[in-house]
Amino acid sequence: MEETAIVKAEGLRKTFTLSEKQRKIEKTSQKLKVAVDGLSFSAYRGEIYGLLGPNGAGKTTTLRILSTLIRPDAGDAFVGGCSVLKEGEKVRDKIGFMTSELKLEGFFTPSYLFDFFGAMHGVDKAMLAERKEELFARFGIDRFAEVKVSDLSTGMLQKVSLVVAIVHDPEVVIFDEPTNGLDVLTAKVVTDFLLELKAMGKSILLSTHIFSLVEKLCDRVGIIIDGRMAAEGTLEELCEGKSIEDKFFEIYEGIKGETV
Amino acid sequence: MKLKALIQKEFRRFFGDPKLIITLILPGVLIYLIYSLMGGLIWDRPQTHDYNVLVLGESAAVEALFETTFGEELTLTHTDDKDAALEEVKQGNVTALISFSEDFDNAVASYDPSSGLPAPQVEIFYRSADDTSSAFYTAATSLLSAYEGSISNAFDVNLGDAQYDFSSTSEVIMSVLGGLLPFLVVTLIFSSCMSITLESVAGEKERGTLATILVTSVRRSDIALGKVIPLSCIAAIGALSSFLGIALSMPQLMGMELGGVFVEYAFGDYLLLLGLIVSIVPLIVSAMTVISTYAKSVKEASSYSGVIMIVVMVLSLVSTFVSGIGDWVCCIPVLGTVVAIQRILEDGAALVMGLISIAVNLAFTALFIFLTAKMLSSERIMFGK
Structure with missing residues (x-):
C-alpha cells in the first residue's frame, strides 16, 4: 500500500439550521445542529477506508462534502490533491459517488444513461463503449441494457447506479451505505466488486453502520460519533484483538458515558 | 460535448414520449378545429325562415x-x-x-x-x-x-346609400389581431413553457436525478443552458402550434377570407414578429427554470408559477387597456414585446422598438440562466430540507 493520502479531510465542520419542525422531531431547542465537528482523516491510495458510526453521526455529511455536493463551514478536504472548496469540478472528475439520494431517470435505459454520464465526465466514445461492454457483462446488466430503468428490479437498479457512478473510471470511489436495501445476492455482487476495485488499485471510501461489512472490506476505519473522529486506524490497530463491534461499543460508551 | 449531451437528453426525454408530444401539439389543433367550427356555425347557418x-x-x-x-x-x-x-x-x-x-x-x-x-x-x-x-x-x-322612431323623426343617422365605413375587412381583422393576439400568444407561450419546465426542472430535482448530474464535473452554467435551450425549443413548438391554431382560425371565426389578411403585412413584419415571439419563449422558460430550481417540488413550483403567470398576464394586458404607452416600455420584458407585436399588427411600424424588445428579452434570459447556475451551486437550494 502506497502511503499517499488520496483523500484528506482537514478540520471539517458543518452545521445545519434546524427548522421548527425539525427541532420538534429532534426534541431540541437548539437552532443549529453540528453535523460534523472538526473532522480530520486520511484515506490512502489503494485502500478501503470505512467511516463507521451510528445514524446521525455525520458520515453522510462528510461524504457529501467530499463529493462537493455541500460545502463545509470550516476546514477543507482534498481528493487527489484537489480542494473540494476551490476545485470542485476537478474533484468530481476524480470520484465516483454512490448514495441512495442520487437517482437515475426512470424513462431512460441503462445503456443510454451510461453514455450520458460518460459524456458528463468527458469520457471519449471508444473508451465508453469498451467500459460499457466490460461493466455491463461484469454486473449482468447487458441483458437489461435497453430496458427502461423504471422497469428494473431494485437489485438491478443498484447495479446500474454503481456502473454509472464509475463510468469515468475514477481514482476514488465513495459509497454511502453501499449495501443498504439490497438483497443478499446483490449485496455480495457489490462487496465483491469493491474488493475487485481495490485490487485494481482504486481507493474506496465508504460509510456504514454494519460491523460485518467493515470487517470484510475495510483496511482502515474511522469511528465517528457526534460528528467527531473518535478513533482511527487499521482494523488490527483499532480492535486490539477484539471484534470491531465490541471495540465500537467500548468507544461509544466511553464518549457518551452510557451503556447501550 | 457536455452541453450537447445535456441538450440531447432533454430532447430525447421529450420526443421519446408520444404522450408529451401530443399534449404539445394538441392545443393548437383543438383551437383551430373549435374556432373554425364556431366560425362555420356562426357564418354559414341558413338564415331563411317561413x-x-x-x-x-x-x-x-x-x-x-x-x-x-x-x-x-x-x-x-x-x-x-x-x-x-x-x-x-x-x-x-x-x-x-x-x-x-x-x-x-x-x-x-x-x-x-x-x-x-x-x-x-x-x-x-x-x-x-x-x-x-x-x-x-x-x-x-x-x-x-x-x-315608431321614423314617425316622430327629427334626424337620421347613416340612412343614405353612401358607404360610411371605409375600413376594409382586412383592417378589421388586423385591429382584432393587434388587440387580442399578443395577449393570446403570451398566454399560450406561458402555458406551453410552464408544463414542460416544471416537469423537467422541478421534477428532476424532486426525483433526485438532478443531484446525480451535479456530482459529475459538468459546469452548473452548462446544466442551466442544457435545460433552457432545449425546453425553449420544445415550448416554441407548442406555442407555435397554438399560435397557428388561432391565426389560421381567426378569419374563419370572423367570417372573412384568410388570404386577404396576410397580404397586409410585409415580409419584414413577419420576421420581426417571429423574432419577438421566439425571444419571449426563452425568457419565460428561463424565468420558470429559476423558480423550478428554487422550489423543492413540482407542487411548490406550480404555486410559484401561478404568481409569475399573474405578472405575465397583467403585463400582456396593460397595453390593451392603457392608451398612449410610450416607446420606453420596450425596456420592460413581456410588456415591451406585447406592445411591439400590437404595433406591428396594427400599423406594421415598430422596427426599433421590436429589436430593443428582443434584446431586452435575451438579456433577461441570460440573467435568469446566470441565476439558475448560481442556484444549482447553492447547497441550501439544492439540498435544503
Whole structure:
C-alpha cells in the first residue's frame, strides 16, 4: 500500500439550521445542529477506508462534502490533491459517488444513461463503449441494457447506479451505505466488486453502520460519533484483538458515558 | 460535448414520449378545429325562415313594411277570431299573431303624446321556445321600434346609400389581431413553457436525478443552458402550434377570407414578429427554470408559477387597456414585446422598438440562466430540507 493520502479531510465542520419542525422531531431547542465537528482523516491510495458510526453521526455529511455536493463551514478536504472548496469540478472528475439520494431517470435505459454520464465526465466514445461492454457483462446488466430503468428490479437498479457512478473510471470511489436495501445476492455482487476495485488499485471510501461489512472490506476505519473522529486506524490497530463491534461499543460508551 | 449531451437528453426525454408530444401539439389543433367550427356555425347557418303570421285588425303601413322587409318568407293572413288565432299560436300551427288596435294607422297619425290618452297598440303573440316564432318576434319588434322612431323623426343617422365605413375587412381583422393576439400568444407561450419546465426542472430535482448530474464535473452554467435551450425549443413548438391554431382560425371565426389578411403585412413584419415571439419563449422558460430550481417540488413550483403567470398576464394586458404607452416600455420584458407585436399588427411600424424588445428579452434570459447556475451551486437550494 502506497502511503499517499488520496483523500484528506482537514478540520471539517458543518452545521445545519434546524427548522421548527425539525427541532420538534429532534426534541431540541437548539437552532443549529453540528453535523460534523472538526473532522480530520486520511484515506490512502489503494485502500478501503470505512467511516463507521451510528445514524446521525455525520458520515453522510462528510461524504457529501467530499463529493462537493455541500460545502463545509470550516476546514477543507482534498481528493487527489484537489480542494473540494476551490476545485470542485476537478474533484468530481476524480470520484465516483454512490448514495441512495442520487437517482437515475426512470424513462431512460441503462445503456443510454451510461453514455450520458460518460459524456458528463468527458469520457471519449471508444473508451465508453469498451467500459460499457466490460461493466455491463461484469454486473449482468447487458441483458437489461435497453430496458427502461423504471422497469428494473431494485437489485438491478443498484447495479446500474454503481456502473454509472464509475463510468469515468475514477481514482476514488465513495459509497454511502453501499449495501443498504439490497438483497443478499446483490449485496455480495457489490462487496465483491469493491474488493475487485481495490485490487485494481482504486481507493474506496465508504460509510456504514454494519460491523460485518467493515470487517470484510475495510483496511482502515474511522469511528465517528457526534460528528467527531473518535478513533482511527487499521482494523488490527483499532480492535486490539477484539471484534470491531465490541471495540465500537467500548468507544461509544466511553464518549457518551452510557451503556447501550 | 457536455452541453450537447445535456441538450440531447432533454430532447430525447421529450420526443421519446408520444404522450408529451401530443399534449404539445394538441392545443393548437383543438383551437383551430373549435374556432373554425364556431366560425362555420356562426357564418354559414341558413338564415331563411317561413313566417306564417295571422293578423287581427289592420295596418296598411306596418303590413307593407313587414312584406317589404321579409319578402317571400312572410305570409300574412287576416283573421277576426282572436281566440282561435291565439289557439293556433299556442299549438304552433302559425308563427305569430299580430293584433292592431282599432283604426291603427289613423290613430297613429293623429296621436298626440301630450294628450295623456293611451297610445295605439300593436300586440305580438308568439312562442319563445320556437326558433322561427322567436326570430320573427325579434325582427318584428325591431322593425316596429324603427317605424315608431321614423314617425316622430327629427334626424337620421347613416340612412343614405353612401358607404360610411371605409375600413376594409382586412383592417378589421388586423385591429382584432393587434388587440387580442399578443395577449393570446403570451398566454399560450406561458402555458406551453410552464408544463414542460416544471416537469423537467422541478421534477428532476424532486426525483433526485438532478443531484446525480451535479456530482459529475459538468459546469452548473452548462446544466442551466442544457435545460433552457432545449425546453425553449420544445415550448416554441407548442406555442407555435397554438399560435397557428388561432391565426389560421381567426378569419374563419370572423367570417372573412384568410388570404386577404396576410397580404397586409410585409415580409419584414413577419420576421420581426417571429423574432419577438421566439425571444419571449426563452425568457419565460428561463424565468420558470429559476423558480423550478428554487422550489423543492413540482407542487411548490406550480404555486410559484401561478404568481409569475399573474405578472405575465397583467403585463400582456396593460397595453390593451392603457392608451398612449410610450416607446420606453420596450425596456420592460413581456410588456415591451406585447406592445411591439400590437404595433406591428396594427400599423406594421415598430422596427426599433421590436429589436430593443428582443434584446431586452435575451438579456433577461441570460440573467435568469446566470441565476439558475448560481442556484444549482447553492447547497441550501439544492439540498435544503
